[in-house]
Amino acid sequence: MQGDGRRHYCFHFNRKELRRGSMADHVLVFPFPLQGHVNSMLKLAELLSLAGLHVTFLNTNYNLRLLASHSVAYARLARSPRFRFLSIPDGFEDERRRSASRLLDLLESLQTRSVGPYKDLLLDLQHRDEDGYRGWPALTCVIADGIMTFAADVAREVGVPAMFFRTVSACSIWSYLCIPELLRTGELPFPEDADLDEPIRNVPGMEGFLRRRDLSIFCRNAKDSSDPRLRLVCTATADTVRARALILNTFESLEPCALEHIRSRCPVTYCIGPLHALLRTYYRLTSRSDEEEVRSTASASLWQEDRSCMSWLDAQPGRSVVYVSFGSLTVMSPEDFTEFWLGLVNSGQRFLWVVRRDLVDGKELGEGAAAAGATPAQLEKATRERGCLVEWVPQEEVLAHPAVGCFLTHSGWNSTLESLVAGVPMLCWPFFADQQINSRFVGEVWRVGLDMKDMHGRDIVEKMVREMMEGNKAEELRTSAANMAEMARDSVSSTGGSSFTEFEKLIQDIRSLRP
Numbered sequence: 001m002q003g004d005g006r007r008h009y010c011f012h013f014n015r016k017e018l019r020r021g022s023m024a025d026h027v028l029v030f031p032f033p034l035q036g037h038v039n040s041m042l043k044l045a046e047l048l049s050l051a052g053l054h055v056t057f058l059n060t061n062y063n064l065r066l067l068a069s070h071s072v073a074y075a076r077l078a079r080s081p082r083f084r085f086l087s088i089p090d091g092f093e094d095e096r097r098r099s100a101s102r103l104l105d106l107l108e109s110l111q112t113r114s115v116g117p118y119k120d121l122l123l124d125l126q127h128r129d130e131d132g133y134r135g136w137p138a139l140t141c142v143i144a145d146g147i148m149t150f151a152a153d154v155a156r157e158v159g160v161p162a163m164f165f166r167t168v169s170a171c172s173i174w175s176y177l178c179i180p181e182l183l184r185t186g187e188l189p190f191p192e193d194a195d196l197d198e199p200i201r202n203v204p205g206m207e208g209f210l211r212r213r214d215l216s217i218f219c220r221n222a223k224d225s226s227d228p229r230l231r232l233v234c235t236a237t238a239d240t241v242r243a244r245a246l247i248l249n250t251f252e253s254l255e256p257c258a259l260e261h262i263r264s265r266c267p268v269t270y271c272i273g274p275l276h277a278l279l280r281t282y283y284r285l286t287s288r289s290d291e292e293e294v295r296s297t298a299s300a301s302l303w304q305e306d307r308s309c310m311s312w313l314d315a316q317p318g319r320s321v322v323y324v325s326f327g328s329l330t331v332m333s334p335e336d337f338t339e340f341w342l343g344l345v346n347s348g349q350r351f352l353w354v355v356r357r358d359l360v361d362g363k364e365l366g367e368g369a370a371a372a373g374a375t376p377a378q379l380e381k382a383t384r385e386r387g388c389l390v391e392w393v394p395q396e397e398v399l400a401h402p403a404v405g406c407f408l409t410h411s412g413w414n415s416t417l418e419s420l421v422a423g424v425p426m427l428c429w430p431f432f433a434d435q436q437i438n439s440r441f442v443g444e445v446w447r448v449g450l451d452m453k454d455m456h457g458r459d460i461v462e463k464m465v466r467e468m469m470e471g472n473k474a475e476e477l478r479t480s481a482a483n484m485a486e487m488a489r490d491s492v493s494s495t496g497g498s499s500f501t502e503f504e505k506l507i508q509d510i511r512s513l514r515p
């Protein structure tokens with residue numbers, strides 16, 4: 001037992017080491033300040049704390065305010081004596097920080113305007129903190145989001161070891177690492193009027209199934225090698241694999257080939273995902289209550305979760321609902337939004353749809369519908385009959401609900417993993433970044449869903465949704481999804497699961513860094 005009166009797990013760790021080490025190791029976890037990054041890195045941070053380390057979770061002032069207002073995970077962790085939230089400014093004043101188009105601006109601002117406060121903080125944390133934080137140990141290491149390579153550079157500059165965490169899949173990291181080769185061999189940039197079904201030849205291990213359209217949109221849009229997004233991804237990924245260690249939210253049996261290639265560049269690569277499932281394993285092992293285990297699934301939401309959708313789901317038949325969410329960043333044009341809505345309604349299926357306030361570009365819900373031949377009133381009537389629209393849901397709980405039959409997703413990596421663990425087949429409609437390659441793997445490699453990338457219009461949406469819910473392949477997809485869920489759960493099992501074991505190695509690695 002520790003001084004805070006809670007039971008901490010110590011199996012597989014040397015108990016003496018745990019007693020000595022738990023008071024001596026201190027990790028700073030620093031995510032890129034967007035929902036998809038904060039979610040998985042907060043889970044990593046909680047795991048580190050459950051393993052006995054002191055954890056400082058560094059956020060921007062803006063995000064910390066959102067987390068403190070909306071996140072169940074924040075409320076739980078803020079009470080823990082070994083966990084603290086600190087924040088620094090991100091240099092922005094406006095409210096549009098979270099939109100995808102500002103990603104480069106956000107990074108630029110962090111690199112220039114947040115770097116000073118970040119460095120000062122690291123210098124402070126290098127000393128044992130006797131007053132402010134009841135004897136917190138000096139900083140042992142930084143785990144920085146791999147997209148912010150400056151965070152590791154500064155850490156090294158002040159003498160603190162740094163590791164990187166990447167929030168995307170191994171297959172996307174491997175494809176990003178191959179970009180220089182794609183440029184060298186002329187596969188990138190694509191020619192004008194490129195046939196997007198042309199196979200990609202220079203991403204080893206993916207020759208058989210990767211097509212031009214499966215590379216990220218920034219590859220598709222790049223006119224030459226100086227394209228800023230292409231350059232950012234190339235340099236950040238190359239720097240990431242030069243780190244002393246790389247941590248990934250994936251599991252060995254899911255992406256063995258991409259992992260083998262990544263390890264040929266970065267030998268110390270820890271695969272400890274799916275993190276939300278590993279966290280549940282730890283909760284079970286620390287004998288917490290069922291209620292706590294359920295709450296451990298609560299995301300680090302930056303928005304208020306609308307739990308009314310759970311009682312709506314309770315009233316629906318088993319596997320009858322299409323859950324629709326495009327994550328935290330996607331913005332749709334009013335036209336696409338309306339076409340999509342029409343397709344969903346015309347499919348005749350029940351649906352639960354996350355419509356964030358900023359999902360539709362500068363418009364109100366339903367605008368543009370009249371122009372598309374349906375009045376919002378008609379759509380709203382059909383939606384009331386068999387749909388539920390909410391601004392933000394507790395996604396992991398929704399996916400675990402027996403009424404959910406499929407997930408119509410933008411293929412963000414967190415959503416993909418959450419669906420894999422829940423055994424819910426996916427209908428993938430990717431927008432940008434890693435989403436194109438994730439959806440290809442879902443449809444073609446793991447065969448736990450259908451990929452509808454680059455397909456548009458109400459008729460396609462209707463056809464694909466029907467196919468997922470009642471088509472010939474529906475049963476087959478459900479079976480593969482159930483098998484995949486078992487594989488994912490095996491990876492986090494405390495009896496030899498690969499991610500569980502790798503996480504233990506990561507903890508030992510961190511302990512070995514103690515100054």
Ligand SMILES: O=c1ccn([C@@H]2O[C@H](COP(=O)(O)OP(=O)(O)O[C@H]3O[C@H](CO)[C@@H](O)[C@H](O)[C@H]3O)[C@@H](O)[C@H]2O)c(=O)[nH]1
Pocket residue numbers: 035036037039167168299301325326327328329330354391392393394395396411412413414415416418432433434435
């Ligand atoms: O109503 C909702 C909708 C989503 N979520 C959660 O929000 C997260 C969304 O993450 P993700 O599915 O990865 O999507 P994005 O928010 O779009 O994430 C960005 O970051 C990811 C990780 O780098 C990338 O894979 C994506 O392409 C990128 O858009 C998930 O954990 C969801 O559980 C909720 O809790 N409630």
